Amino acid sequence: MTAFAELMAFQRETEALAQVAGRLGWDQETMMPRAAAQQRSEEIAALEAVLHARRTDPRIGDWLAAADPQDDVAAAQLREIRRGYERNSKVPGALAAEIARCTSLAQGIWAQARADEDVAAFLPTLEEVLRLRREEAAALADGGDPYDALLQDYEPGATGAGIAALFDRMRPRLVALREAILGADYQPPALGGHYPEAAQLRLSREIARAFGYDFTRGRLDLAVHPFSSGSGSDVRITTRVSENDPFNCFYSTIHEVGHACYELGVDPDFALTALGQGASMGVHESQSRIYENQLGRSHAFTGWLFGRMRQAFDLPVADADTFHAIVNRVTPGFIRTEADEVQYNLHVMLRFDLERALVAGTLAVADLEEAWNNRFLADFGVAVQRPSDGVLQDVHWSVGLFGYFPTYSLGNVYAGCLHQALRRAVPDLDADLAEGRTAPATEWLRETVQRHGKRLLPGEVIAAACGAEPTEAPLLEYLEQKFRAIYRL
Incomplete structure (x- = not known):
């Protein structure tokens, strides 16, 4: 075998083990018995120790030095393997295992503290998670900015x-738009009514299929915090239900x-390789946000959803135009995942500033709740x-994802650029969405973004899809045009 072939065979086993670790995390958040948390943390730590040893195996350095890439895909494989090898080699194995163990335990402690409305019960755990991640950041930064070092894991x-x-x-511009909306004469009503859980989940599965989700390679479950997990041929999603808010x-x-469709859409030839996942969390968020907002909250698609909801529920909404306004209603709210498009990025900005201060040491964990409340x-x-x-x-933060939050807004920015390009590429988009047909849009996204996996760097994949470097302008223009129309400004 050549050095490249030996490296790829070794990498395939590492990627397979990483998928097993991810499945343990999925199980912990969906089906694991509560009393198993301590044991699960040890299982995850043990597997992380094995993974870290493989990811820092000295043979990788030898293979990288000897490998001769024959095409651009092979060169991209080596680029990503080298980036991971250099990153992981800076982090002691004992630290990597301890972070895995601690964050596994912390997730359950956070969930219980959240249910009990008890910040004090969680803060000591958060202090420990932050300490470990700051130690890791210092090892990765090589004297540079620790927060920037953590960002590289996500973007x-x-x-x-x-x-x-x-x-x-x-x-x-976001604040000015919000103030204009909240001061508008027309304000959409809130959605009333009762929406039973079983009926919501039935319609959720129908909606997932409408957007191209393949249930032969995935499943839908409930979780405290919705997420997607896995890659290749096993990509699972979760949602949550409030019977007053479908x-x-x-x-x-x-x-x-x-x-999920991003992961399912990656070129199958990249499965269980360094290229077999999304380019970055920002690009990942571009897919989830364009599916959810520019497609899912469009006037055309909400017209289709209005018809389906009238069949499934006793829906107290008179017409599709009112329904569209209700779906996109702008109102002060606390929850980021439930925020309207206008205010969503303001929620992210708050978290970005706070976590940056936490990592820098200018904000103490003991002062975090007060800082959050004052800023909010x-x-x-x-x-x-x-x-x-x-x-x-x-x-x-309970699972140590410091540096993750800003990728949500980067994803919105990328989605704005992609939506502009999509409209040019699929001129009949609204007619399709009005019939619940998302395939012309999702197939364009699969071809221009998803199939590449990590073959292209984040900025490259967006620029290649859009024909220009990404900027915030398309997103802001889209938001202003859409919400000025809804609110009759």
Whole structure:
């Protein structure tokens, strides 16, 4: 075997083990008995130790030095393997295993503290998670910015300063649009009624199929915090249900289907290789957000959904235009995952600033709840009344995902660019969506974005799909045009 062939065979086994580790995480959040948390943390830590040893095996360095790529795909494989090898070699194996063990335990502690509205019960655990991730960041940063080092796990090439500058450009137009909307004479009504869980889940499965989700390679379950898990031929999604708010379930489902279809859409030849997953979390979010918002909340698709909901429920909405306005209703709210398109990025900006300060050490964990509540009041004009609506609402920090939050907004920016290009490529898009046909849109996304996996770098895949480097302008123009029409401004 050549050095390249030996490296690829070794990498395939590593990727397979990583999928097993991911399945343990999926099980923990969906089906695992509560009393198994301690044992599961040890199982995950043990598997992480094996993975870390493989990812830092000295033979990888030898194979990389000797490998001779024969085409651009092979060169991309070596690029990604080298990036992972260099990254993991900087982190001690004992630290990697301890982070895995601690974050596995922390997820359950966070979930219980959230249910009990008890911040104090979670803060010592968060302190430990942050300590470990800061130690890891210091090892990765080589004297540079620790937060930038953590960002590379989610958005290679991004920097905290670059994201902060992007947010500074976006914030004034988002705030101005929100203020115009909240001051408008026309305000859509809130959705009333009762929507039984079983009926919501039936319609969620229908919606998932409408967006191309393949249930022969996935499944839909319930979780506290919706997520997508897996790659290749086993990609699972979760949603959650409130019987007073069916949109929470339906749009969480569409969002996670976007993530899942990205993984399912990667070129099958890349399965169980370094290229076999999405290019970055920002690009991943571009898929989930364009599925959820530009497609799923469009006037055309909500017209189809209105008809389906009238068949499934006693829906107290008179017409499709009103339904579209209700789906896109802008109102002050606490929960990021339920936020309207106008305010969503403001939720992300809050978290980005706080986690950056936590990693830098300028904000203490003991002061986090007060800092969150003060910032939320300043940004949204309403006071947080309970921790589950505030600092305990998101799972991310409990599982150590510092640096993940800004990729949500990067995904929105990328989705804005992709939507503009999609409209040019599929001029009859609205006619298709009005019939519940998403295939022309999702097939374009699969061909231009999803099939590449990690073969292209994040900026490259968006630029190749759109014909230009990504900027925030298309997203902001889309939001202003859409919501000024809905609110008759």
